[in-house]
Amino acid sequence: MNDSDLKKRIRRLKKCPWKEQPFSKQNWGIWMHSISSYVGRIKPAFAHFLIKELTTEGQVVLDPFCGIGTIPLELDQLNRKFIGNDLNPYAVLISKSKFDRRGVDEEINFLNQINLKKEPIPDLESVPMWVKEYFHKKTLVEILQLKEILIKNERNFLYGCLLGILHGHRPQHLSIRTGYIIPYIPNPKPKKEYREVIPRMISKASRMYKDEVSLDVQGKILQEDSRKLSLKTNSVNNVISSPPYYHTLDYVHSNRLRLWLCDQNDHQQEELTTNLIQQRSTYLDQMYLVGREMKRVLKKDGLLVFILGDVHLSPSKSLNTAEDIADLYEKIGFKKVDIINDQIPASKTTIVKYGGTNSIQKKKEKLDRVLIMRNV
Numbered sequence: 001m002n003d004s005d006l007k008k009r010i011r012r013l014k015k016c017p018w019k020e021q022p023f024s025k026q027n028w029g030i031w032m033h034s035i036s037s038y039v040g041r042i043k044p045a046f047a048h049f050l051i052k053e054l055t056t057e058g059q060v061v062l063d064p065f066c067g068i069g070t071i072p073l074e075l076d077q078l079n080r081k082f083i084g085n086d087l088n089p090y091a092v093l094i095s096k097s098k099f100d101r102r103g104v105d106e107e108i109n110f111l112n113q114i115n116l117k118k119e120p121i122p123d124l125e126s127v128p129m130w131v132k133e134y135f136h137k138k139t140l141v142e143i144l145q146l147k148e149i150l151i152k153n154e155r156n157f158l159y160g161c162l163l164g165i166l167h168g169h170r171p172q173h174l175s176i177r178t179g180y181i182i183p184y185i186p187n188p189k190p191k192k193e194y195r196e197v198i199p200r201m202i203s204k205a206s207r208m209y210k211d212e213v214s215l216d217v218q219g220k221i222l223q224e225d226s227r228k229l230s231l232k233t234n235s236v237n238n239v240i241s242s243p244p245y246y247h248t249l250d251y252v253h254s255n256r257l258r259l260w261l262c263d264q265n266d267h268q269q270e271e272l273t274t275n276l277i278q279q280r281s282t283y284l285d286q287m288y289l290v291g292r293e294m295k296r297v298l299k300k301d302g303l304l305v306f307i308l309g310d311v312h313l314s315p316s317k318s319l320n321t322a323e324d325i326a327d328l329y330e331k332i333g334f335k336k337v338d339i340i341n342d343q344i345p346a347s348k349t350t351i352v353k354y355g356g357t358n359s360i361q362k363k364k365e366k367l368d369r370v371l372i373m374r375n376v
């Protein structure tokens with residue numbers, strides 16, 4: 001893509017087409033996007049336009065911080081070859097589940113053949129007390145039995161569905177009534193009711209296949225540190241990603257329950273917290289290492305597109321993450337092309353943790369910026 005073509009495309013993006021109907025609808029995008037929730041997930045329509053304008057069909061596009069795979073899934077929909085990567089085992093599982101395509105009939109047949117009554121009773125002694133708070137004992141037994149079967153049979157799509165219905169506030173969810181994105185236990189604590197797992201799984205799997213998707217997938221999901229990837233040098237055409245910014249979200253604690261179902265015990269979760277880039281004091285140093293790795297894997301003239309939000313430290317003080325990263329990456333050998341601003345109204349944002357403290361504050365208007373750089 002030459003400079004004048006790129007300029008035209010950026011002009012179109014600056015009109016924020018994802019804010020026009022039908023793209024502005026909360027649930028725009030195929031059903032597969034909603035296998036499970038995640039703090040900091042980006043909107044599929046936003047990813048759709050960035051991919052459409054800034055990459056071309058058949059290109060290899062890397063998302064080094066793919067979370068639950070929103071960008072890889074849109075890349076796949078738009079016939080690009082995707083490489084998604086994340087260090088969080090829960091996020092990786094959901095990303096993988098979106099590409100474990102066997103068709104709905106296959107999945108439902110598989111579920112219908114399961115008879116949990118004949119499965120061994122799992123040892124509930126080893127389940128942490130805080131986990132037991134969320135479930136009726138009979139439901140918990142069924143969840144653990146099904147999980148074993150899914151792992152043994154490498155059924156990532158169904159494992160993703162199980163994680164997706166693990167907690168929430170609707171009858172389709174398996175826990176007591178709690179948050180869907182973050183499992184807060186309300187006060188007073190709701191009553192534990194038995195929720196039969198298999199029928200809920202069948203209806204979840206059927207919903208996810210409501211839109212037709214190709215069974216042929218062109219890409220892969222990795223679970224690696226984006227500061228050191230196993231990818232070959234000069235192997236990627238473009239990078240599109242929404243990296244963490246400073247310390248706004250905690251990708252471990254908000255997914256604590258789902259990480260437990262991904263076999264991550266408390267100790268492993270603490271370790272993951274340390275390994276993820278989410279400490280404000282070291283943020284720019286760590287992102288520098290990411291930049292060097294992107295420089296290595298990207299082909300010459302490839303684009304690096306990062307969606308980054310401003311961080312509000314106090315009502316009068318904000319950090320402009322996109323400008324900070326642009327300055328840093330100019331030193332590595334990237335050239336800043338442009339920054340697109342996208343104002344997100346308070347009603348559309350999730351709760352944000354400010355300034356690296358533990359205080360949870362109210363919803364606030366948010367500014368996302370799309371930083372576009374070229375590997376020169």
Ligand SMILES: C[S@@+](CC[C@H](N)C(=O)[O-])C[C@H]1O[C@@H](n2cnc3c(N)ncnc32)[C@H](O)[C@@H]1O
Binds near residue numbers: 038043085091
């Ligand atoms: C803003 S989220 C990405 C959300 C994603 N675009 C989506 O829609 O689901 C940032 C991600 O960076 C991941 N992350 C943080 N440090 C990482 C590292 N060193 N290597 C790989 N992933 C990392 C976190 O686990 C988190 O999923």
